[in-house]
Amino acid sequence: MNINPRSAYLHIPFCHRRCFYCDFAVVSVGDKARGEIGPASPLIRSYLSLLHREIDLIGSGSPLSTLYIGGGTPSLLSPSQISSLIEHIQKIFGFQFGVEITMEIDPASFDRSSLEQFLDAGINRFSLGGQSFEDEILKKIGRKHNTNDLIEACSWIDEIYRDGRLSTWSLDLIQNLPGHDLDLWRSQLEQALQTYAPHLSIYDLSIEPGTVFELKKKLGTINLPNDEIASEINRLTSSILNEAGYARYEISNYALPGHASRHNRVYWSGSGWWAFGMSSTSAPWGIRFARPSTIEGYEKWLYQQEREGLDNSLLKNNAQKIDLDDQILVGLRRREGVDLDALGESWGWNQDECEIYMNSLKSHWKEFFETGCLKNLGNRIALSDPHGMEISNQILVEMILWWDSLPDAAVGRPKL
Numbered sequence: 001m002n003i004n005p006r007s008a009y010l011h012i013p014f015c016h017r018r019c020f021y022c023d024f025a026v027v028s029v030g031d032k033a034r035g036e037i038g039p040a041s042p043l044i045r046s047y048l049s050l051l052h053r054e055i056d057l058i059g060s061g062s063p064l065s066t067l068y069i070g071g072g073t074p075s076l077l078s079p080s081q082i083s084s085l086i087e088h089i090q091k092i093f094g095f096q097f098g099v100e101i102t103m104e105i106d107p108a109s110f111d112r113s114s115l116e117q118f119l120d121a122g123i124n125r126f127s128l129g130g131q132s133f134e135d136e137i138l139k140k141i142g143r144k145h146n147t148n149d150l151i152e153a154c155s156w157i158d159e160i161y162r163d164g165r166l167s168t169w170s171l172d173l174i175q176n177l178p179g180h181d182l183d184l185w186r187s188q189l190e191q192a193l194q195t196y197a198p199h200l201s202i203y204d205l206s207i208e209p210g211t212v213f214e215l216k217k218k219l220g221t222i223n224l225p226n227d228e229i230a231s232e233i234n235r236l237t238s239s240i241l242n243e244a245g246y247a248r249y250e251i252s253n254y255a256l257p258g259h260a261s262r263h264n265r266v267y268w269s270g271s272g273w274w275a276f277g278m279s280s281t282s283a284p285w286g287i288r289f290a291r292p293s294t295i296e297g298y299e300k301w302l303y304q305q306e307r308e309g310l311d312n313s314l315l316k317n318n319a320q321k322i323d324l325d326d327q328i329l330v331g332l333r334r335r336e337g338v339d340l341d342a343l344g345e346s347w348g349w350n351q352d353e354c355e356i357y358m359n360s361l362k363s364h365w366k367e368f369f370e371t372g373c374l375k376n377l378g379n380r381i382a383l384s385d386p387h388g389m390e391i392s393n394q395i396l397v398e399m400i401l402w403w404d405s406l407p408d409a410a411v412g413r414p415k416l
């Protein structure tokens with residue numbers, strides 16, 4: 001770790017409206033956001049100028065191999081606004097040959113012509129937030145688009161991809177939504193396969209505090225699949241997509257060979273990354289830093305950085321290692337799992353310490369090895385698919401209990 005970061009994330013917080021399951025830091029601009037109340041609105045223009053100021057603050061860096069424009073709904077911006085952000089990033093960092101430039105898009109916020117213009121701006125990977133192919137469900141989860149919008153968007157993107165003007169693309173769906181059962185979910189997966197998306201992100205619905213869904217759950221007015229059906233849905237996803245040739249390279253991500261997201265792998269591999277924008281989290285030199293989650297807070301923070309200098313966590317000479325438990329936490333999400341001994345050694349443990357502490361972790365995980373949820377892959381330990389991935393939270397909770405049980409000296413806590 002602590003090599004120069006090669007990836008950057010830009011956060012665009014604007015959305016038409018807040019979906020019922022979403023707890024991200026987003027700013028709703030209304031369903032009709034276009035022109036003066038869309039990309040050209042003072043709110044969006046002033047946010048973009050903050051974003052450009054933050055990019056300027058960093059000043060320089062090594063050429064990037066991935067750039068990810070996420071949100072929110074970045075496709076609410078005009079192609080020229082996207083183009084100017086990409087140009088600015090390129091001016092400060094430069095791009096490596098073959099750079100992956102991803103943009104998240106929503107079926108309700110672009111047309112065929114803006115899609116072409118996003119390509120001209122430099123985007124070479126789209127990530128499309130489809131979530132469901134059922135109109136009834138799209139309504140129930142508060143999305144603005146309908147099934148036809150989604151199918152049309154997929155066919156435009158597929159056409160551009162086949163023409164060779166796009167490197168790859170991804171479609172997002174959510175499983176275990178209200179009203180899902182096995183048959184309905186099977187038909188959703190079949191429709192996803194018919195789009196020919198080379199990458200699929202399948203997220204499990206989670207009910208987050210402060211969302212409409214949390215309220216509905218409290219009131220008992222949400223019809224979620226029970227635990228048994230939810231597990232079967234999870235297994236069905238894994239088996240249908242594996243059979244169709246998609247490798248599950250991370251808990252929620254499936255890709256045809258050569259189409260895994262390079263940007264997301266940076267987060268899971270423990271490498272550093274830059275991030276810019278309200279509520280974004282960066283970890284360029286090993287320490288995570290989250291920016292304020294409102295535009296006002298972000299503006300104040302930025303002004304302070306400009307006046308008083310960059311926050312310590314953003315400075316190279318304050319580089320620190322990412323905590324070992326954090327490295328295991330993110331590493332275990334990947335299909336290739338983690339090499340515990342190598343991680344222990346790079347954390348600074350000698351051979352004896354590695355053996356003692358990692359054996360202790362393995363005994364915390366004993367039951368998961370016995371039930372086949374964890375497996376040994378040579379030197380590495382990985383979650384099995386689908387059983388281990390399905391209960392990954394329990395496995396990670398045991399890992400955190402193990403970390404908390406270690407002596408302070410082993411985890412790098414200062415003596416009191």
Ligand code: SF4
Nearest residue numbers: 015018019022071072
């Ligand atoms: S479009 Fe995405 S980011 Fe925006 S509210 Fe919906 S789920 Fe959240």
